[in-house]
Amino acid sequence: MSTKRFTTIIIILIFVLAAIMLVSLGVGAVSVPPAQVITILLNPTDPSLSTANITIVRELRLARILLAALVGAGLAAAGAAFQGLFRNPLADPFVVGASGGAALGATIAIITGATWAFAGFSAVPLAAFIGALAAVALVYSIAEAGGRSSVITLLLAGAALSTLLSAIVSLLMLMSDKDLQTTFSWLMGGFSGKSWSHLWASAPYIIIGTLALWLLSRPLDALTLGDDTAQSLGLPLKQTRGVLVAAATLVTAAAVAGSGIIGFVGLIAPHAARLIFGAAHHRLIPASALLGAILLVLADDLARTIVAPLELPVGIVTSILGGVFFLYLLKSRQHLLRG
Amino acid sequence: MLDLNAKKLSFAYANWQVLQGLQLNARPGEVLGLIGPNGVGKSTLLHTLSRILRPDAGKVLLADKDVWHSPPRDIAKQMALAPQRIGQQPMMTIEQAVALGRAPHRGWLMPLTPHDRAAIRRALAQVGLWEMRHRTVNELSGGEQQRVVLGRVLAQEPKVLLLDEPTSHLDLKYQSEILGIVKKLAHDDGLTVVISMHDLNMAALYADRLALLHAGRVIAAGPPAEVLTAEQLSHVYGVPVVVTIHPIYGTPLVMPVLPNES
Numbered sequence: 001m002s003t004k005r006f007t008t009i010i011i012i013l014i015f016v017l018a019a020i021m022l023v024s025l026g027v028g029a030v031s032v033p034p035a036q037v038i039t040i041l042l043n044p045t046d047p048s049l050s051t052a053n054i055t056i057v058r059e060l061r062l063a064r065i066l067l068a069a070l071v072g073a074g075l076a077a078a079g080a081a082f083q084g085l086f087r088n089p090l091a092d093p094f095v096v097g098a099s100g101g102a103a104l105g106a107t108i109a110i111i112t113g114a115t116w117a118f119a120g121f122s123a124v125p126l127a128a129f130i131g132a133l134a135a136v137a138l139v140y141s142i143a144e145a146g147g148r149s150s151v152i153t154l155l156l157a158g159a160a161l162s163t164l165l166s167a168i169v170s171l172l173m174l175m176s177d178k179d180l181q182t183t184f185s186w187l188m189g190g191f192s193g194k195s196w197s198h199l200w201a202s203a204p205y206i207i208i209g210t211l212a213l214w215l216l217s218r219p220l221d222a223l224t225l226g227d228d229t230a231q232s233l234g235l236p237l238k239q240t241r242g243v244l245v246a247a248a249t250l251v252t253a254a255a256v257a258g259s260g261i262i263g264f265v266g267l268i269a270p271h272a273a274r275l276i277f278g279a280a281h282h283r284l285i286p287a288s289a290l291l292g293a294i295l296l297v298l299a300d301d302l303a304r305t306i307v308a309p310l311e312l313p314v315g316i317v318t319s320i321l322g323g324v325f326f327l328y329l330l331k332s333r334q335h336l337l338r339g
Numbered sequence: 340m341l342d343l344n345a346k347k348l349s350f351a352y353a354n355w356q357v358l359q360g361l362q363l364n365a366r367p368g369e370v371l372g373l374i375g376p377n378g379v380g381k382s383t384l385l386h387t388l389s390r391i392l393r394p395d396a397g398k399v400l401l402a403d404k405d406v407w408h409s410p411p412r413d414i415a416k417q418m419a420l421a422p423q424r425i426g427q428q429p430m431m432t433i434e435q436a437v438a439l440g441r442a443p444h445r446g447w448l449m450p451l452t453p454h455d456r457a458a459i460r461r462a463l464a465q466v467g468l469w470e471m472r473h474r475t476v477n478e479l480s481g482g483e484q485q486r487v488v489l490g491r492v493l494a495q496e497p498k499v500l501l502l503d504e505p506t507s508h509l510d511l512k513y514q515s516e517i518l519g520i521v522k523k524l525a526h527d528d529g530l531t532v533v534i535s536m537h538d539l540n541m542a543a544l545y546a547d548r549l550a551l552l553h554a555g556r557v558i559a560a561g562p563p564a565e566v567l568t569a570e571q572l573s574h575v576y577g578v579p580v581v582v583t584i585h586p587i588y589g590t591p592l593v594m595p596v597l598p599n600e601s
Contacts, residue, residue, distance in 0.1 A: 087427060218447045222439055224429040228422040229488075231391045233495070234415025234443040278475065279430040 076292025079266030105131020264322025
């Protein structure tokens with residue numbers, strides 16, 4: 001694919017995302033027509049608008065949809081990076097233990113009824129953020145401890161710790177006399193009730209981490225050719241892996257803090273992007289991020305409307321749709337999913 | 340033009356001593372063939388030479404400087420390795436994969452310069468992949484993938500070229516073509532080439548000197564006619580062989596002798 005064609009498709013996707021977000025602003029328990037949405041965004045003092053609609057669009061939905069787009073973009077970029085780093089098509093943003101750590105952190109915060117806050121995060125997301133970082137740091141230090149480490153060790157350590165941590169989470173939930181509903185719906189992930197403060201708390205980490213991953217695209221390309229090749233091209237393996245894991249984990253932890261654990265977006269968006277744009281990461285990372293944003297905004301629309309006026313946790317929507325889509329891809333285009 | 344020397348090199352995996360005080364000298368303008376049975380340590384030696392595996396003892400000297408005293412990127416500007424196991428290939432175009440060979444020169448963030456582009460174009464042409472440069476690597480045959488790897492190391496424009504069985508998946512035509520390219524790089528451009536090979540007859544044809552590995556050491560080194568003797572080969576490979584002479588080039592020609600059926 002030529003650079004020109006790639007740029008064209010990316011620009012089209014940006015417009016698609018913008019259009020979807022615009023429509024999404026009008027969708028929900030109260031529906032607002034797209035024309036009115038545009039007026040509310042551009043000219044909120046227009047006397048023909050109802051204050052209720054202005055509040056719904058500007059205060060409630062805009063922040064939530066922007067957060068969904070950002071989290072989708074971040075998870076997809078992190079997924080693309082981990083798939084490249086591990087040369088494994090099954091890798092996702094949680095592959096090195098971030099989800100288990102986040103779940104444990106959040107569960108502890110919910111069960112103990114913690115109320116402290118820091119840097120724009122309240123207790124539960126902050127505990128999830130710290131839990132994710134701590135779990136990945138532990139996995140990474142174990143995997144890189146013995147001399148000549150390999151990505152397989154990292155992968156196995158991540159899987160083992162994730163299982164261990166999720167068992168601890170289940171144990172805590174069983175032993176707790178608190179309402180399990182909060183913990184459970186947090187573990188499913190969702191954007192219900194998210195506001196501007198949530199967006200501002202997560203956004204810097206997701207944006208900086210994703211840009212860092214994009215800057216690391218060439219080292220990622222080299223790593224997908226194998227460790228030997230990457231090293232013979234002069235790439236310091238340990239340091240590069242460390243920086244990559246750190247950047248991807250920062251993005252993942254901030255995404256989880258913003259919305260709970262949302263599965264499948266970080267697995268599917270990179271695969272779809274790779275089918276269209278190929279595996280060279282300077283294209284794959286931005287393309288995955290865009291597709292991830294589109295997917296998660298759409299999934300959130302479904303989560304808000306499918307059982308309205310109630311809401312589903314968006315993690316359920318992504319897991320069901322994502323699972324079906326992924327199985328379909330495996331069945332019909334198995335040969336394309338490799339690499 | 341750079342000499343590559345291994346001085347008393349030792350390397351062990353866990354409790355398997357692969358290299359044991361190995362000595363090797365590779366010179367500019369010459370193709371040095373590494374031969375020896377499976378598992379004798381040819382790949383390990385090449386990985387040690389290319390600063391991927393750190394030796395337990397001894398040194399690898401590139402132009403008389405210990406490779407472990409320089410940062411990996413400086414070494415990568417001068418020395419390239421084409422690994423044997425290339426494994427699962429990404430959904431990248433041939434051109435993108437070959438362009439990665441420029442990484443040590445351009446850094447990990449810089450765009451391609453005209454010189455980079457010229458090097459990539461030349462490398463693609465040399466391995467006969469220019470026409471198909473937009474195809475993706477993961478859908479190529481084993482032999483084509485091997486040519487992509489060779490294209491990448493050529494794009495790296497090294498002074499020292501380390502090749503780990505670069506022709507193991509190639510048919511006779513491409514074997515000759517690739518080995519011909521390698522020989523030309525050594526003889527015309529003065530590169531130092533170290534190449535591990537299974538096919539002793541190809542080794543005899545294309546290498547200027549051979550090093551025969553056995554029990555962690557080089558037990559014979561020199562022109563093919565001196566190294567490829569029936570006595571030495573039978574000892575190292577553990578099977579009887581007969582060595583005759585190539586009808587056209589006069590190089591040694593090694594053939595197995597069937598065991599006596601009794």
